[in-house]
Amino acid sequence: MGDLFVWLIAFFILIALLVIVIFQLMALADLEFDYINPYDSSSRINKVILPEYITEGVLSLFFLITGHWCMSLLCIPYLYYNVRLYTQRQHLVDVTEIFNMLNWEKKQRLFKLGYLIVLLFLSIFCPRKCASFQIPVTFLAVQTPDSYKMVNATKGLFISCDIPMAQFIINLNASLPASQKFIIHVLDSTHMFVQPHVSDMIRSAISDFREQNSYEKPS
Incomplete structure (x- = not known):
């Protein structure tokens, strides 16, 4: 029963991260097709960046304290990348540079999206605890x-x-x-x-x- 609760909590955390990243991609897509202006797009993205980082940190810590070492290790690259951006003050989208950095911002979040999908796949289909x-x-x-x-x-x-x-x-x-x-x-x-x-x-x-x-x- 304990493993079931661990799996459910991890599943919902991963779904939350996927929703946040998809939301950011949608904001960038709206900007690319001129549905919104750069200020609105950057504001929407910047509002959810810190929640994304915190949620990813919680997920890594959760896997660690529940003894799921492999999943915790798999979360480290994502967590390290977020921490590095935050410490270098590069985590927020600059409204004056968002057009120039549009392709890079999209690629960055597409990579995150793929990484989270892999984590979700592993958490669902791989054994949660080997014998x-x-x-x-x-x-x-x-x-x-x-x-x-x-x-x-x-x-x-x-x-x-x-x-x-x-x-x-x-x-x-x-x-x-x-x-x-x-x-x-x-x-x-x-x-x-x-x-x-x-x-x-x-x-x-x-x-x-x-x-x-x-x-x-x-x-």
């Missing part, structure tokens, strides 16, 4: 008046993944004969313990599943 494997040793203990005694020590592989991947692993386990079942215990919808020797088999099955279900555009 991670750790090897802890779990112990069950009972308390006696004198001390703690370890009983039924079990070594297993701890898997943390998103809900679809967890369901895939559970279905994979269910398809095997009883003697080959590898799940020790399902903790919740995204965490489970499995036999320690099956990590390569699970990774291979996941890789095969992704290859079989990937879409390739026909040439």
Whole structure:
């Protein structure tokens, strides 16, 4: 459930950024076709530049604090570019130069638009959290008046993944004969313990599943 909220928040932030960039492109297009004057065009764009920068910063920080390192790293180039423009005082559109810089301003925002579309695509279609494997040793203990005694020590592989991947692993386990079942215990919808020797088999099955279900555009 937590991953779902993270995805929804990131999705709406990206949509907000797309709307802001498209709004700026529309203002530049209106100026290019003489629907508005340079002052109105630059005023419209300058009003939304700081909100755009702040929203992008919030998105990068949000990915960082929620542990989505890859998406956070992908946001850094966009964020760095915005910060560089702001620190050099080049982030606002100059009404006296907007006609001379019209093509550059459009290219800049078209690049941002494409970059945001890629981020949106990755946030929707790529796994939000890849399955991670750790090897802890779990112990069950009972308390006696004198001390703690370890009983039924079990070594297993701890898997943390998103809900679809967890369901895939559970279905994979269910398809095997009883003697080959590898799940020790399902903790919740995204965490489970499995036999320690099956990590390569699970990774291979996941890789095969992704290859079989990937879409390739026909040439």
